[in-house]
Amino acid sequence: MEDVKGFVANVGYPVLVRPSYVLSGAAMNVCYDDEELENFLKMAAEVSKEFPVVVSQFLENTKEIEFDAVAQNGEVIEYAISEHVEFAGVHSGDATLVFPAQKIYFETARRIKKISRRIAEELNISGPFNIQFLARNNEVKVIECNLRASRSFPFVSKVLKRNFIETATRIMLDASYTKPDKSSYDIEWIGVKASQFSFSRLHNADPVLGVDMASTGEVGCIGDDFPEALLSAMLATGFKIPEKAIMFSSGAMKSKVDLIDASRTLFGKGYKIYATAGTAAFLNAHGIDTTPVYWPDEKPGAENNVMKMIADHKFDLIVNIPKNHSKRELTNGYRIRRGAIDHNIPLITNARLASAFIEAFCELKLEDIQIKSWQEYK
DSSP: OHHHHHHHHHHOSOEEEEESSOSTTTTOEEEOSHHHHHHHHHHHHHHOSSSOEEEEEOOSSOEEEEEEEEEETTEEEEEEEEEESSOTTSOTTTSOEEESOSSSOHHHHHHHHHHHHHHHHHHTOOEEEEEEEEEETTEEEEEEEESSOOTTHHHHHHHHTOOHHHHHHHHHTTOOOOOOOGGGGOOSOEEEEEEEOOGGGSTTOOOOOOSSOOOSEEEEEEESSHHHHHHHHHHHTTOOOOSSEEEEEOOSHHHHHHTHHHHHHHHHTTOEEEEEHHHHHHHHHTTOOOEEEBOTTSOTTSTTBHHHHHHTTOOSEEEEOOOOOOHHHHHHHHHHHHHHHHTTOOEEOOHHHHHHHHHHHHHOOGGGSOOOOGGGOO
């Protein structure tokens, strides 16, 4: 425990605690203070009793990027670079994936390719592999390298129209295969993979995303541009384009700032905007007409108590971004999130995904989404 405390004193909170040899992020948690650290260390030790618990620095506001590839004798034969819409901290199985990556620097992509080739060469890889990266301001770090096909392999294969698994299988069987030329990576369409969740069937579960995996499925959609692909994917997982009203509870100041452009777009499109007190004050101060609502524990019988309004289906979309880990914040936030799920109101708990979804449905109407077969993208 003294080693852990010394490490935390050096790097500072938050830190990531994870047991060794687990799948889907089981018992993995982000800790923000000493009390959480001690509790989560005990949980992780219970899950992985024979092997050590790993504590590492948790980087906030950092992009997560996937590198899927096939190699032969350490040489990368074909690859795909995709990015998460959400910042790192959402499990890759729950994150919204975009391919080709749309918002990473050219230099970041160059460094990712260089590092990946070095890793493939050093490990003398023959077959499929996946590397997960963190990137911020062109600083690139490797999270992990998996010598196997990842869940994004079939997705990038469909979008790129290159069957990565067929190539990998032929390499492992020492059979002939076709190498892609550089033009294969120059495509005129975008793919988005969105996750499917089953929170409505999990009684009392908190529908907030984190480092442990919660999704039970996923869909992949293609569009001529990012808004079309994202909107298609979100609709395919059960979201609906809001008709009249959206409720924001946008958490910390950074989340409020992240959502201001999307909120202004909604206001310009004539949507009615509701928000909890702090968010409403922030949006009104920036010229976005917003109606405040009471928190769940404020005036429970009032007409504009958020829980009553959820029960009355006053909102078409709820955006609830967890702010901090105080008991009141956790309880109120949980009640809003759970209320949205129980009343079948679309819920988003990530500011970057909420902004992207809002910008997409404000730009496109349902009838603007093209109905095209996979073969038509060429």
